[in-house]
Amino acid sequence: MTIALERPQQRSKSAQIREKLGYPIIDTDVHTQEFEPAVLDYLEQIGGTAIAETFKQHLPGSSRFKWYKQTWEERFAYRSNRPNWWGRPTKNTLNLATISLPKLLHERLQESGTDFAVLYPNLATLAPNISREEMRRPVCRAINTYHADIFRPYSDRLTPIAAIPMHTPEEAIEELEYAVNVLGLKAIQIPGYVRRPIPAFEKYGPEVANEVVWIDNFGLDSQYDYDPFWAKCVELKVIPTTHASSQGWTTQRSVTNAQYNHINHFAFAAEAFCKSLFFGGVTRRFPTLRFAFLEGGSAWGASLYADIIWHWETRNKQHLLTNNNPTLVDKEALAELYIRYGGELVKGRVDQIGDGLGFHSKHFAPQDPGQLDEFELAGIEKPEDVRDRFWKHFYFGTESDDTRVAHAFNRAANPFGDRVKAFLGSDAGHWDVPDITAVTANAYSMVERGIITEEDLQYFLSIHPLELYTSLNRDFFKGTAVEKAADEYLGSRE
Known part of the structure; x- marks a missing residue:
């Protein structure tokens, strides 16, 4: 039977808008689906038949989530979060x-x-999260090789990310070098975190250790020093991007409702990674390195930017010493006020006032003065330093119909009158984009409705992605359909 597929007889509304706008539109997050039999061929060549057969049993659609294998009693007993389902248009x-x-x-x-x-x-978005190294490494290598091969003929308009595992800096560097130097890939995706067992609970066995974990975001308090990997990214001129999920974390763990688990889960995971990079001083030590967070929107980025500045203003070392130091308390005056106004409530217990207010507690007076400055690693001495360590480094992938992008472009509310660096990441290919031809039309409708300005739209669709991907690699768009526009953009910044 021959299936006739209807093709539009005239250009789509999005194509017409693109022509009207007159600048290139770059979509930083289009989802594709692998042809799994071909992927398994690559995996068998790289990892062997046993690895390929095992991986086949855990492919999406093979009920790999334990939720599907459990009874309702077991689901509630283990608090197994309901996974997403029916994810394709x-x-x-x-x-x-x-x-x-x-x-x-x-x-x-x-x-x-x-x-x-x-x-x-x-x-590719799932592979770096595989826990077993003997499976994770060959799967990432096979998937990267597969995508490099199948998209190479179409590199003028399409470039796939390389999946980079991050369980250790060594494996990350090894796969990154192979992806860039051997496969010729120029965009990468890393997981936003690695789940690691908390050592004190490992004595209770693997089942407990698998649940009682901490989130290693590769920056603050990490198990390893990931600076060699960040340095390798700079050397190879690639931008780390992440598409991390927080589903299954404490607040995304509904047994019955997948939408409860899905809402904001990308943003939660991205924010944890972003804070780790900032407070761990990664953006201070690598001033040319940029990071991008996909599919979580940009409202959380605008909120976090303002929140970090507010926390610095109220929790910086000098402010604490001037306003919150327990030694500043005039204990005699405080006791007099308690005696005058406390009545029977405090009678005979005036000597215990400090316990009620907390300034007798040891945790209010860190023995190490360095503990007072929690912004030290980030190198923050004034609010403008937050701008240098945060705003210049972080980019936020946002879907074309996400009206919350207005927060990113609200220059009256954002610190220093900045546009937070939101850019188009359409999520085309997933359930929330039923018509992949509507991407630009959706974005332009936000101008028509007065949500963002024409100028904001250009930053969203063009300037911010050009800025991000040429920040390390001026030749990122060489040989592509947007090469001329990229050269003009770079020339305008010189």
Whole structure:
């Protein structure tokens, strides 16, 4: 039977808007689906038959989530979070095929108004999170090789990310060097964290240790020094991006409701990673390195930017010593006030006043004066330093219909009148983008509704992604459909 697929007889609304705007549109988060039999061929060649067969049993759609294998009693007993389901747009067969066939995606990309796209294939976003090293390493290598091969003929408009595992700096560097130097990939994705067992609970056995974990975000309090990896990113001119999920964390653990678990889960994971990089001093030690957080929106980035400055203003070392130091208390005057106004409540117990207010507690007086300055690693001595360590370094992938981007572009409210660096990450290929040709039209509708300005839109669709991807690699867009625009952008900044 031959299936006739209806193709539009005229250009899409997004393509028409793109022509009207007159500048290139770069989508930083298009999701594609691998052809799994071919991936398994690559994996068998790289990892062997046993690894390929084991991985096959854990592919999406194979009920890999323990939730599906449990009874309702077991789900509640283990508080197993309900996973996402029905994640692909299936009504339009042409759109469904587009996300899995590179040639078709390349042919149709401009129908969405997009000139160039960074691709986040489904298995590539999952591979670095595999816990077993003997499975994780070959899967990442096979998936990266597969994507480099199938998208190479379409590099003028499409570039896939390389999946970089981060359980140790050594494995991250090894896979990064292979992906860039051997496979020729120029965009990467790292997990936003690694779940590590808390040592004190390992004595209770692997089942407990697997649940009682801490989140290692590679910056603050990390198990390893990841500076060699960040340095390698700078050397190889690649931008670390992350697409991390927090589903299954304490606040994303509904047994029955996947939407409860899904809402804001990307933002929660991204914020944890972002704070770790900032407070761990990564952005201070690597002033040229930028980071991008995908699919969590940008409202949380605007909030965090302002919140860090507010915390510094109220919790910096000098402010604490001047306003919160327990030695500043005039104990005689305080006792007099308690005697005058406390009545029977404090009668005979005036000597215990400090216990009630807390200034007798040891935790109010750190023995090491260095403990007072929790902004020291980040190198913050004034609010402008937060701008240098945060605003200049972090970019926030935002879907084309996410009206919360207004917070990122609210220059009247943001510190220093900044536009927080939100940029288009459409999430095309997933359930929330039923029509992949509507991406640019959705974004432009925010201008039509007065949510953002025309100027904001250009930063969102073009300037911020150009800025991000050329920050280390001026040739990132060389040989692509946006090469000329990238050269003009770089020339304007010189």
